Amino acid sequence: MxxxxxxxxxxxxxxxxxxxxxxxxxxxxxxxxxxxxxxxxxxxxxxxxxxxxxxxxxxxxxxxxxxxxxxxxxxxxxxxxxxxxxxxxxxxxxxxxxxxxxxxxxxxxxxxxxxxxxxxxxxxxxxxxxxxxxxxxxxxxxxxxxxxxxxxxxxxxxxxxxxxxxxxxxxxxxxxxxTGAGSTVKACNQIVVSATVTALAEAMAVATASGLDPGKVQSILAGGLANSEVLRQKGQRWIDGDFEGGGSAKNQLKDLNFIAEIAKDRGLKLPLSASVRGAFELMIDAGDGELDHTGIYRTVLGRSE
Structure with a gap:
């Protein structure tokens, strides 16, 4: 440096x-x-x-x-x-x-x-x-x-x-x-990020509940259409069960609330974003708001404390 x-x-x-x-x-x-x-x-x-x-x-x-x-x-x-x-x-x-x-x-x-x-x-x-x-x-x-x-x-x-x-x-x-256009695009980005994080958390929950090796499952996902930057950066969290630090669930919900604000203003209904928003509300209500957003996995498995 x-x-x-x-x-x-x-x-x-x-x-x-x-x-x-x-x-x-x-x-x-x-x-x-x-x-x-x-x-x-x-x-x-x-x-x-x-x-x-x-x-x-x-x-x-x-x-x-x-x-x-x-x-x-x-x-x-x-x-x-x-x-x-x-x-x-x-x-x-x-x-x-x-x-x-x-x-x-x-x-x-x-x-x-x-x-x-x-x-x-x-x-x-x-x-x-x-x-x-x-x-x-x-x-x-x-x-x-x-x-x-x-x-x-x-x-x-x-x-x-x-x-x-x-x-x-x-x-x-x-x-x-x-000014404001950049934040609208970020909302578009966060629709994809939050949905991808939640989808991967559900996939890892299914794998775990079925007795499968989550690392091996991720290797298959990474080799096909399900691959993503989220999986590359965050995949190890689901393997290790370590959700400390990173981008917090409370900030993810903040972004999802902005998305809901935009949808209302534009007269849109966004069913997937609304569902993901509800999942993060549950996660935060359970006391996991400071965890990385990948910790939605705990909510899916019913392990939030």
């Missing part, structure tokens, strides 16, 4: 003033990839030790100190992003102090398309801040390997400036329209 000391940005076209707020399981590897690309990076995290653990970054004590021309947020939901703006130690204060007149705020978390579009309009009208929604797919492994899929919504000229930066941790970046 390279340590950035030169203020000259070696990535052609990439922003030279960048901050990342939220150095959790996804944010930390994204930050490392940005720094490895030679881009100077300010870092802030509510638990400062996590930010300090990232070699080469400039750790800020507050969001205000982290204020940069481009601020990437890797946080669970939009309320956590909005909470960073106001107050003496907020981003708005930091941008004013730094003389940054047209800051860009990137929302990498999975949020409501309706809410982020409203948030973006409010930020633009009241503060002159451009909000770009750019949710990610690929999980922590994709983040570590720099091959995330990034779904982007925002003004075309702003997004164009961000593409070299996004390319440091993404293998696929596509702009779909104005």
């Amino acid at each position: 390279s340590t950035v000391t030169d203020t000259q940005n070696p990535i052609p076209g990439a922003p030279t003033s960048v901050a990342l707020l939220g150095t959790g399981p996804m944010g930390a590897p994204i930050a490392r990839n940005i720094l490895a690309g030679g881009v100077p990076l300010k870092l802030w995290n509510r638990t400062a030790e996590k930010a300090r653990a990232i070699e080469g970054g400039q750790v800020a004590a507050t969001p205000a100190e982290a204020a940069a021309e481009v601020v990437l947020t890797v946080l669970p939901d939009l309320p956590q992003v909005a909470a960073l703006l106001s107050g003496e130690h907020g981003l708005l204060s930091g941008w004013r102090a730094a003389g940054i007149e047209e800051p860009v705020l990137v929302v990498h978390g999975t949020v409501s398309p309706v809410a982020v579009a409203e948030f973006a309009e409010d930020c633009r009208r009241r503060h002159g801040v451009t909000v770009v929604d750019a949710p990610l797919s690929g999980g922590t492994i994709g983040a570590e390997e720099g091959r995330l899929s990034t779904m982007v919504g925002g003004p075309a000229d702003v997004v164009k400036r961000l593409l070299p930066l996004f390319g440091l941790y993404s293998s696929t970046v596509v702009r779909f329209g104005e």
